[in-house]
Amino acid sequence: MTILIFKIILVLAVFGITMLIAMYSTWAERKVSAVMQDRIGPNRAGPLGLLQPLADGIKMFTKEELIPEGSNRFLFIIGPGIAMLTALITGAVIPFGGDVKIGGESFALQITDINIGVLYLFGVMSIGVYGIMIGGWASNNKFSLLGALRASSQMISYEIAMGFSIIALVMMTGSLSLREIVAQQDAGFANVMYQPLAFLIFLICAFAETNRAPFDLPECETELVGGYHTEYSSMKLGLFLFAEYINMFISSAILVSFFWGGYNFPFQHELGLGENALAIVQTGVFFLKVFCFIFLFMWVRWTLPRFRYDQLMNLGWKVLLPLSLLNIFITGMVMYFTGKLS
Amino acid sequence: MPISEILFWFLSAVAVLCAMLVVAVKNPIHSALFLILTFFAIAGHYFLLNAHFLAAVHIIVYAGAIMVLFLYIIMMVNLHDESGAKKRNFFKFVSAVSAGLLLLVLTVAGKQADLSATVNRATEIGTVESLGHSLFNEFLLPFEISALLFLSAMVGAVLLSKKVNQV
Known part of the structure; x- marks a missing residue:
């Protein structure tokens, strides 16, 4: 029974933290862009503009809601819901920290450790495009439709390279469970030391999967007004935009877990901390790493211009896909010659 | 009733209902969306049978890739026509006969099936x-x-x- 209560608390905590981080990512994005463009950024709502996300939320909720004529009402409403749902359920398999001991029982700081965790992530990621596609199509607007079509083709293309880059990692770790992959990095080095190419490919694909610049063609404002969310207003637009920030956080968390040691940090067992204290420090380190990646996402967005559509497809199919195949080949060869194949 | 049995009946109902709606609805986009729901229900069945890998791959490949491309094509050619193509009576006749034959075969096969052999749920095969x-x-x-x-x-x-x- 205690495990059930613990899990429920953990689910609520992960949900709350995800929402909080996504909220303050919108604030951080504006501040980062302001610094990069030599501006001040939001500074009216609260000190340093810290209440800005709250103000934005109130604004979104109280705006007029429009459902375009000739659109499919049900699908139009369910589109942002699917986008939000798929963004949130990925958090279930991410290990946020080591074990904590409460009343003699040991609990893992992870909602569920399924033995196909990596496949689960890919499954959720692959159905993540439906929110955008359904929303874009149901809007009954050509710009929305074009945005939706771009989103789907982009995601399908980059999913392949992303999957192949992870295959090399899975070959090395021999496990599809995220907890196992993270635990292995405790003993040795972080996986990025062994798989730098896979990390690079995965990072680029993560940018494409989250529809962030330079891959934000689905919502390219210079050509498509607003892309798939052109017709959306009020909180339904807010959900689409919010889902992007949640995806950014989740992608960063996945990147950290796969390649940067997850919640582990060097010399963590030499500190002489108790199990619970260590778990708390580990969680802190995990979020610190995640914040670094979120900053990277923003840094890239405000630095690089958007790709052209053919450049996007060429990069995905002619550069990343062969590179990831090469990476699998090299990994296999190295494993064979070092006798790590069992 | 154990929870796996409740899930089984729920998933079966969803799968059958959605599969029927795939052919019943006029709008091709809705048809494709119901097919996706059917795939999810079937993936749930795989999970109940301890075939985790198959379930995950089913979602990734069918719901995540193939149906996205299906939707893509349907949206591309923009099949907004909800009236449905006028089918000739000959085709209606042929499809009714072949569907009836399939039903006959399935019923006979089902009657002869040995239902006493239950699936071992704790199997590790999947x-x-x-x-x-x-x-x-x-x-x-x-x-x-x-x-x-x-x-x-x-x-x-x-x-x-x-x-x-x-x-």
């Missing part, structure tokens, strides 16, 4: 480890041959699309 072992040991040759088959199909598709461009 987990990633055992699936990988049997695929790369016992069934290595068929596995590799089917991989080659897929590769040739891919090359063929690329070649066909190239040919259209030249004309």
Whole structure:
């Protein structure tokens, strides 16, 4: 029974933290862009503009809601819901920290450790495009439709390279469970030391999967007004935009877990901390790493211009896909010659 | 009733209902969306049978890739016509007869099936480890041959699309 209560608390905590981080990512994005463009950024709502996300939320909720004529009402409403749902359920398999001991029982700081965790992530990621596609199509607007079509083709293309880059990692770790992959990095080095190419490919694909610049063609404002969310207003637009920030956080968390040691940090067992204290420090380190990646996402967005559509497809199919195949080949060869194949 | 049985009946109801709606609704987009729901229900069945890998791959491949491309094509050609193409009576007759024959075959097959043999729920046959072992040991040759088959199909598709461009 205690495990059930613990899990429920953990689910609520992960949900709350995800929402909080996504909220303050919108604030951080504006501040980062302001610094990069030599501006001040939001500074009216609260000190340093810290209440800005709250103000934005109130604004979104109280705006007029429009459902375009000739659109499919049900699908139009369910589109942002699917986008939000798929963004949130990925958090279930991410290990946020080591074990904590409460009343003699040991609990893992992870909602569920399924033995196909990596496949689960890919499954959720692959159905993540439906929110955008359904929303874009149901809007009954050509710009929305074009945005939706771009989103789907982009995601399908980059999913392949992303999957192949992870295959090399899975070959090395021999496990599809995220907890196992993270635990292995405790003993040795972080996986990025062994798989730098896979990390690079995965990072680029993560940018494409989250529809962030330079891959934000689905919502390219210079050509498509607003892309798939052109017709959306009020909180339904807010959900689409919010889902992007949640995806950014989740992608960063996945990147950290796969390649940067997850919640582990060097010399963590030499500190002489108790199990619970260590778990708390580990969680802190995990979020610190995640914040670094979120900053990277923003840094890239405000630095690089958007790709052209053919450049996007060429990069995905002619550069990343062969590179990831090469990476699998090299990994296999190295494993064979070092006798790590069992 | 144990929870797995409740889930079984729920998933079965969803699967059958959605599969019927796939052919019943007029709008092709709705049809495709119901097909996706059917896939999810079937993936749930795989989970109940302890075939985790199959369930995950079912979602990734069918719901995540193939149906996205289906939707893509339907949206591209923009089939807004909800009236449905007028079918000739001959086709209606033929489809009714073939559907009736299929029903007959399924009923007979179902009647003769041995339902007393229950599936062992604690089986480990569908987990990633055992699936990988049997695929790369016992069934290595068929596995590799089917991989080659897929590769040739891919090359063929690329070649066909190239040919259209030249004309």
